[in-house]
Amino acid sequence: MKARIAVLAGDGIGPEVTNEAVALLQRAGDLYGHHFEFETAAIGGAAIDATGDPLPTATRAVVQRADAVLLGAVGGPKWGTGAVRPEQGLLGLRALLGTYANVRPVTVLPALAELSPVRADRVRGTDLLFVRELTGGAYFGAKSREQGTRDQGVVATDAMVYSEAEIARVVRLAAGFARERSGQLTSVDKANVLETSRLWREVTTRVVRDEYPDITLEHVLVDSFAMLLIQRPTAYDVVVTENLFGDILTDEAAVLTGSIGLLPSASLGVAADGAVRGLYEPIHGSAPDIAGQGKANPAGAMLSAALLLRHSLGLERVASAVESAVFGVLNAGARTADLCSEGAVSTSEFGRLVRERLA
Ligand code: IPM
Ligand code: MG
Numbered sequence: 001m002k003a004r005i006a007v008l009a010g011d012g013i014g015p016e017v018t019n020e021a022v023a024l025l026q027r028a029g030d031l032y033g034h035h036f037e038f039e040t041a042a043i044g045g046a047a048i049d050a051t052g053d054p055l056p057t058a059t060r061a062v063v064q065r066a067d068a069v070l071l072g073a074v075g076g077p078k079w080g081t082g083a084v085r086p087e088q089g090l091l092g093l094r095a096l097l098g099t100y101a102n103v104r105p106v107t108v109l110p111a112l113a114e115l116s117p118v119r120a121d122r123v124r125g126t127d128l129l130f131v132r133e134l135t136g137g138a139y140f141g142a143k144s145r146e147q148g149t150r151d152q153g154v155v156a157t158d159a160m161v162y163s164e165a166e167i168a169r170v171v172r173l174a175a176g177f178a179r180e181r182s183g184q185l186t187s188v189d190k191a192n193v194l195e196t197s198r199l200w201r202e203v204t205t206r207v208v209r210d211e212y213p214d215i216t217l218e219h220v221l222v223d224s225f226a227m228l229l230i231q232r233p234t235a236y237d238v239v240v241t242e243n244l245f246g247d248i249l250t251d252e253a254a255v256l257t258g259s260i261g262l263l264p265s266a267s268l269g270v271a272a273d274g275a276v277r278g279l280y281e282p283i284h285g286s287a288p289d290i291a292g293q294g295k296a297n298p299a300g301a302m303l304s305a306a307l308l309l310r311h312s313l314g315l316e317r318v319a320s321a322v323e324s325a326v327f328g329v330l331n332a333g334a335r336t337a338d339l340c341s342e343g344a345v346s347t348s349e350f351g352r353l354v355r356e357r358l359a
Pocket of ligand 1: 074
């Protein structure tokens with residue numbers, strides 16, 4: 001097949017890990033007879049430096065005409081938290097593409113279980129699939145800052161808003177994954193306090209009861225789930241939750257695996273006509289402290305490329321081969337600097353090992 005892939009490397013370690021993901025896709029295309037065309041564009045801090053805008057018009061055009069988007073990371077202390085921020089580029093992109101579900105697989109490889117700060121006997125066998133709502137909640141609700149009374153000073157608001165339709169569509173996607181996996185779905189909310197969470201719970205219960213009666217649904221409060229995730233991560237399979245809870249819980253879940261550098265993500269949206277829009281990125285940030293030193297772990301970016309092959313291009317066989325190659329290199333003992341104190345392989349060396357293994 002032919003596919004056009006937009007490449008938005010972004011900031012910090014974004015470019016170096018994205019390079020490895022692109023080289024891997026190129027190799028996979030050559031081996032399996034597919035032609036991938038790559039079109040690069042600026043996002044985040046790099047785009048602010050070049051144009052003053054974290055999501056320039058030219059970048060919007062590139063992603064709109066692509067079959068899928070590969071992204072590195074955005075942000076860094078250089079750009080601060082002022083009115084124009086790199087993160088706005090990423091949030092704008094999620095909104096533009098309508099990618100309302102962020103899928104984050106969290107798998108603990110047997111070979112890496114000892115590297116987890118949580119006891120190996122607890123994390124071994126962990127295989128979670130987080131589905132985080134991505135275009136609603138406090139991230140996208142009305143924001144304001146106004147002068148309060150004299151003793152209050154300035155008052156800031158981020159409205160957390162959810163509609164039934166927004167909840168139902170992400171729950172359907174998560175329930176679909178649960179059906180393909182263990183048939184077990186955990187929904188995480190804060191229904192004892194938040195109105196949005198009470199609606200979340202009602203809609204989730206109804207969608208699963210009416211449309212996925214074969215699935216077992218469990219509701220867990222977010223504070224309790226934060227604890228259970230560390231205590232017994234193997235007790236869960238597919239986890240669906242709202243935007244902010246999902247942001248926090250997936251960073252926490254990443255710790256179980258030994259390094260956040262290992263984890264990929266797919267941000268998916270199903271348009272009204274059934275077309276899938278996909279944005280693929282590692283879940284780690286831009287790590288400006290190690291940028292440009294060849295220390296970054298490209299596994300999260302490379303596994304994101306596998307998700308792109310699977311979800312946007314429907315190339316399941318190639319996607320599995322890419323995942324086996326990445327896991328194979330890790331199982332064979334190659335470690336980037338985030339996973340060991342000595343004998344680390346560089347970012348590009350790790351990438352080369354994966355490409356060799358694929359062949
Ligand atoms: C993530 C990141 C983003 C988020 C930031 C960079 C805006 O933390 O993808 O999890 O909060 O969604
Ligand atoms: Mg995050």
